[in-house]
Amino acid sequence: MLMLIKCVVRSTVYQVVSFPAVSAVRPLLRLTTSHKVVRFLASMSSAEAPPSLACTTVHSVSEGASLGAEAAHVDQAANECTAEVAKATAECSEGATLSKNQRKRLVKAQKWEEGAAKRKEKRREKRQERRAKHKKEFDEGTREPRIFQEDTVQVDVNVVLDLSYEDKMTPHDVKKVRQQLHTSYAANRRNLRQVRLHFTSYGGSIKEQCERYSPGICNWKCNLTEQPYYSVFPKEQIVYLAPESPNVLTSLEEGKAYIVGGIVDHNSQKGLSYQLAEEKGIYHARLPIGDHLHLKTRHVLSIVHVVEILCEYVNKPDWLAAMLKVIPQRKGLTLLSSVAGAKQDNDKIDNADDENAVPEVSCEAQAEDRVDAEKQTTE
Structure with missing residues (x-):
């Protein structure tokens, strides 16, 4: 058998x-x-066979020694053959022709491997330069010390991002809003005194994008709710921030909820937040930008800039310092004091020019003078 x-x-x-x-x-x-x-076969000969195979296992037991010797011989031959096949495969791969793109990729990979040590050394040098720069800034006092979350304090000032404008934005603008939510949260976490951050009307595509690109948003130190802001806070505690409002925000009061419209519209929805606040009968106000700065553009800031100004004011109650630190230079901001001084200087120059100017003489008077001069000459 x-x-x-x-x-x-x-x-x-x-x-x-x-x-x-x-x-x-x-x-x-x-x-x-x-x-x-x-x-x-060797395993069959060494194992206990059933009664039906008793006649077969008798011959298997007698051939156990020869099978063991044959197995050892086969092992040695298999190892030799494996080495020969590996050698032949390597020779074939070396002699195989490569395409132009394959050769380019091979050269690029070789150069990348050769430059690994140089890249590592370059990263180390940059890290040392960065540390030396930070140490110098710390010593000079131009760089703020690092803030640890254990040392932070949360104040009773509520900053609410109203995310109910999704139907008035394009998908690209919704993506921008999601990105500004991340930046706003990070800006608040960098401060020693942190405000209470709320995301109201949190749903729809904004929620889907946040959960997709930031799965840990559920662990953020903020309030995520699908309810609107007027259902979360009493009406008398709400202050809706709108740049078109005639009311000026002078300070931040504890217990109040300052609503920031979560919309990116590229100025296509002018006065929308002010209009919605008026319809709901909610108190509204604007940041005191016009009281301290002169901007070449409209006094409309992004979500991040408004949140950062509020966070800076909570840590240091100075509107001018907060706005100068946050508002970008592309807005063309200048201090109102410098603008007023320049205007006064221009007025002084104009007055001096008026005083030193030669009085104008009418044409009739010039003609009369000319006639008188001619009479005197004839006489």
Whole structure:
């Protein structure tokens, strides 16, 4: 029976290795398969056979020693054949022709590997320069010390981002709002005195994008709610910030909720927040930008800039310092004092020019003078 199994397996292996696609590894397949057959037969001879196979196992026991020797010989031959096949495969791969793009990728990969040490050294030098720069700024007092969250204090000033403007924005603008939510939250966390941050009307595509790109938003130290702001806070505590409002925000009071419209419209929805506040009968106010600064553009700031100004004022109650630190220079901001001084200087120059100017003489007077001069000459 053992001889029958050997013949069947060997004939099958011969049919497989005779296929042209595996001609390069025929010796390895033959030796590996023969090795498996020998191991299989040896295991059968050493195991206890059932009564129906008693006649077969008698011959298997007597052939145990010869099978062990044959297995060792097959192991050695298989190892030699494996080494030969690996050598032939390497020679074939070295001699194989590569395309132009493959050669380019190979050269690029080699250059990248060669420059690994240089890149590491360059990163180390930049890190040392950055540390030295920060240390110098700390010593000079121009850089604020690092703030740890254990040392922060939360004040009772509520800054609310109203996210109910989704139907008035394009998908691209909704994406910008989501990004500004991240920046606003980070700006508040960088301060020693932090405000209470709320995201109201939190739903729709804004919520989907936040959960997709920031899965940890549920762990943020802020209030996420799908309810509108007028359902979260009493009406008498709400102050809606609108740049068109005639009321000026003079200070931030504890217990109040300052609403910031979460909209990016590129000035296409002018006066929208002011209009909604008027319709709901909610008190509104604007930041005191016009009382301290002169801007070349409209007094409309982004979500991030408004939140940063409020956070800066909470830490240092100075509107001018907060706005100078936050408002970008592209707005063309100048101090009202300097503008007033320049205007006074221009007025003084105009007055001096008027005093030193030669009085104008009418044409009739010039004609009369000319006639008088001619009479005196004839006389």
